[in-house]
Amino acid sequence: MRWIIVLLSMLVMASCKRGSEGEKQSVQQSKNAGSITLPSYWKDPKVFEFHREASRTDFYPFENTSLADAGMMQNSDRYESLNGFWKHKYFSGPEEVPAGVESQAFASLAWSETPVPSCMELKGFGVPLFRYHRLPEGFHFPYPPEKDNGVQVFKRTFKVKDTWKDMDVFVNFEGVSSGFFVYVNGLLAGYSEDSRAGSEFHITPYLKPDQNEITVIAFRYCDGNYFESHEQWFLSGIFRKSFLVARPKTRIKDFYAKTGLKDAYKTGTLDLDVLVHNNLAESRKMSIQVSLVDESKSEVFKTIKAIEVPKEAEQSYNFKTDIRSVKAWSDEMPGLYNLQISLIEFDKIVEVVQYPIGFRQYEVKNGVFLANGKPVKLHGVWKNEHHAATAYTLQPADIENEADLMKLNNINAAMPAQGSADPHWYKTLQKFGIYILDQANIDLAGVDSSRSELISRAYYSEAFLFRIKNMFERNKNRCNIIAWSLGRNCGEGDNLIKASTWLKEQNKAALVCIDDEGSSFGDIILGPAKTAFSNYGKPYLIQPMAAAFGNALGDLEPLWQRTLSAPSVMGGFIDSWNEQSLVRLNQRNASYYAYGGEYGEPSDSFLCVRGLMSSDFKAGPCFNGFKNAFKPFLIKAIDLEKGVFEMSNLLQFKIADNYHLFYTIEEEGRVRKEAKIEDYPSKPGEKKRVKIDYQTDNVAPGSDYYIKFSLQELTTSRGMQRMLNPGVEQFKLPLYQAALRADYKAYPELKLDESGSEIIVSSPYFSASVSRENGFISTLKVGPQAMIENALTPMLWRAPTLFDRYCGRAAEKAALRHIADAPTVREIKVIEKSAEVVKMHVESTLPLASNAPMVIEYAFHKSGDMSIVLKLDWSVAKDLPEPERLGWFVNTPFNLSRTDWFGFGPSDTYADRMTGMTMGLYSQAVKKNYIPYSVPEEGGNKSGVKWATLTTFEDKVWKISSDEPFHINHLAIDYYALSGTTRSAFDIPYSRNNSLILSAFLADLGDGQNCESVRSLNQKDRKYEYSFYFSLYDERNDPIKNRWNYFLLQKKQNL
Secondary structure (H helix, E strand, O other), X not given: OHHHHHHHHHHHHHHOOEOOOOOEOOOOEOOOOOOOOOEOHHHOOOOOEEOEOOOOOOOOEEOOHHHHHHOOHHHOOOEEEOOEEEEEEEEOOHHHOOOOOOOOOOOOOOOEEEEEOOOHHHHOOOOOEEEEOOOOOOOEOOEOOOOOOOEEEEEEEEEOOHHHOOOEEEEEEOOEEOEEEEEEOOEEEEEEOOOOOOEEXXXXXXXXXXXXXXXXXXXXXXXXXXHEOOEEEEOOEEOOOEEEEEEOOEEEEEEEEEEEEEOOOOEEEEEEEEEEEEOOOOOEEEEEEEEEEOOOOOEXXXXXXXXXXXXXXXXXXXXXXXXXXXOOEOOOOEOOEEEEXXXXXXXXXEEEEEEEEOOOOEEEEOOEEEEOOEOOOXXXXXXXXXXXXOEOOOOHHHHHHHHHHHHHOOOOEEEEOOOOOOHHHHHHHHHHOOEXXXXXXXXXXXXXXHHHHHHHOHHHHHHHHHHHHHHHHHHOOOOOEEEEEOOEOOOOOHHHXXXXXXXXXXXXXXXXXXXXXXXXXXXXXXXXXXXXXXXXOOOEEEOOOOEOEOOOOOOHHHHHHHHHOOOOEEEEEEEOOEOOOEEEEOOOOOEEEEOOOOOOOOOOHHHHOEOOEOOOOOEOOOHHHHHHHOOOEEEEEEEOOOOEEEEEEOOOOOXXXXXXXXXXXXXXXXXXXXXXXXXXXXXXOOEEEEEOOOOOOOOOOOOOEEEEEEEEEEEEEOOEEEEEEEEEEEEEOOOOOOOOOOOHHHOOOOEEEOOOOEEEEEOOOEEEEEXXXXXXXXXXXXXXXXOOOOOOEEEOOOOOOHHHHHHOHHHHHHHHOOOOOOOEEEEEEEEXXXXXXXXXXXXXEEHHHOOEEEEEEEEEEOOOEEEEEEEEEHHHOOOOOOOOEEEEEEEEOOOEEEEEEEEEEOOXXXXXXXXXXXXXXXXXXXXXXXOXXXXXXXXXXXXXXXXXXXXXXOOEEEEEXXXXXXXXXXXXXXXXXXXXXXXXXXXXXXXOOEEEEEEEEEOOOOOOOOHHHOOOOOOOOOEEEEEEEEEEEEOOOOOOOOOOOHHHHHHHOOO
């Protein structure tokens, strides 16, 4: 009888083919007759699924409540994992696939074994290919490429358990790329596209009593890829988990728990629909029991309803209740309830489902987004589903660690960059209290010419809606999803309107997000920052708020402060949370981060390495910046003179009784007073003022004073008590006393030697020489210790960042790289000489800059103090870009191994990225300053520096200061190796000498999205002047301790 059923089903399959509405079509075979014998669904735009079960909530069914309570599906007798090793064969294209490869009898190939889940290109089967919102070569709408379209064939066996008799068996694949066929015992069980969606197939008719074979045939490219031109690596394989599950003939097909809030958001409302499917030829009298348990294991609701399920049909049953004094779900207080639905017959559980739900209310009022009645701001990230070692394949521990890091760093929202993410990701973010803007697996950026067809033609409406349904149906019960995005780069068309209408039909309260500012429909707009602050009458989400192009994320703080003051702007997302580089081994067998082009493929290169974290989740230097921008409090200086400050609690829901605010008063980076503020505003939205007594009667001459506020949060997470630091705020205090003039009589007289090619100034403590050839300082010494290895050269160039390369500036600015290295000296003369001071004047021109005039003025004091003033007339260099830097470059010896500075730190800082950094006294080994970004670029800079010292092992010191706060970068590599010619940071070795760059001006990093955000010099006359002051001394033997530079002191005191 079983074989008759199988034969009949084969006949049906051979004559009928279902689209999304069960539309029947003839089975089209491959044109390459005699070779591949698979249906050509993978290149038929009208077919995107075949014999695939309708999408449903991502629940696991259990046979009893104890297993459901434990939530461990692997302990269920009805579950069988298919993860593990499968037999595998790779073919470079469809034309290479032999006839009958799907059959059970096919054994003519040499099969290898490969782990599942995994991305096969990382195993050597095909070449990884990164595309930035573009499709690979060979796509000609509406068909996928036939050539270089790798086909992965997987086979494995499994046994049907004896306990599965008289049950329906399903096979589930949570992610396969891209179009794939499923065969069971040589019979076609189904086909599916939408690589990020889960697919479920009913395979009972094809099973044998004992041993069975399942075959999965995955095409790298299919016609569905036209919907998927994300910024991503194009990879193929079974990349998420797969499993078998046995279900009773009458079972819980799906459920939808619509939750809300009423009575001033204090009462939870539950409107639950339970869909029951009966696969038997007779109706079934049963009952449904529904219960709700809170986090303390208290049952807050329970009911049972008798039902009769019609034969061979599905029936929906509704349950409604209110939960008073409900613990509402929010990002600050993610209260969850366990919903348990049991299907019972004759007092015996047939099947039970358990699922965490939360009560919340998302709505738009007067153009403002409200969560539980409060105007919540989303400080979120765009999340790439990617790991350095495994690409698309993520382990649960990876997902949980990421969610933990997000919460630790003030992230309260996320958006899946490549569409529907791993189901465990949604569950985990719900548990941690992170909002999600869910997104269908749709990005039409790569189909400009055919976009209008996909979004408007009725021919594609079902394929479009298919992906919307996959997103919504799987995640509809996740309480942290604030809205549903219809995809990226779509614009407006009839198919989007139909999708939006369908979503509203499922739940009229559902919020729809669309990335078109001028759209006539949709509840929320997703768009760039430049258009965020117009009045659209709708909430606006900024995407991206900033793009983390390696060393980037400038200007985030001003944008966020503007967002806080704009009611209709509900926040946004940083692009991206993590990079998409891949770990490889180089010729020295050392690992490094590979990006586009590393595999010899035509690729979009470095555009995959945008992220706040590396692809293996190591934090980058931008971390403190975004964390502090999104801190849960604000402090304003109301009256600095009197010590009056206003504290604002930015939390919306949680009482901050576990928050503790401290302050420290620092003198030139050293703590002079610290205390706790006892009366912190703990209530949501509360403001309070505090008056602080600085207690600094004895102000140290020449010292700057700062007050720093630090918030600490004592919390319990993942079973651990933690003391977190959500953010800092700092203010410079109006306390200052001029530095005292030192008594320089203890220093011996200067000696001057003008006889040779070098003009030498010296004393027993130090020496310096100026070259007559180029007018630059060629030596600086403390005693016999050389402090520089070559000439101190003017520098107008900054190594390019990834954002510079993205904007096309790197090549333009390359002309500045060595433009001041070889000037033509017109005049060099000593203009003042005495036993105490020697001054020189150098006039020269820059041949590589249209002979731009340059003047350098040197002054040397017998104490080892000196000043350098450079004047540059750039107005004649009309064909050259503005300098990216006004500074100096020199190589320092390797034993000048430590940099101390009083400035912003401790991490890298730039003029437009100092948020989260505080003015303080910091110290760093030179070797630790170089940051090996995936792509070599500008990095290591420290901004806002008042003074810095470079110190040898023997305490020989070079102290540097300036008229205004300056920038310093001291690296143990060749700085010019960051010019963009080296692919990997790990290919840049430590240098024999260090690179020191001092800058009076340094170009910004930019926000990573608007190329004009990189501010450069904008002085109309293009005439520039900058000064630096050096002090050379032996810390162990210098006659004066902690002295100020003689020339800087003269200038500041007008002496």
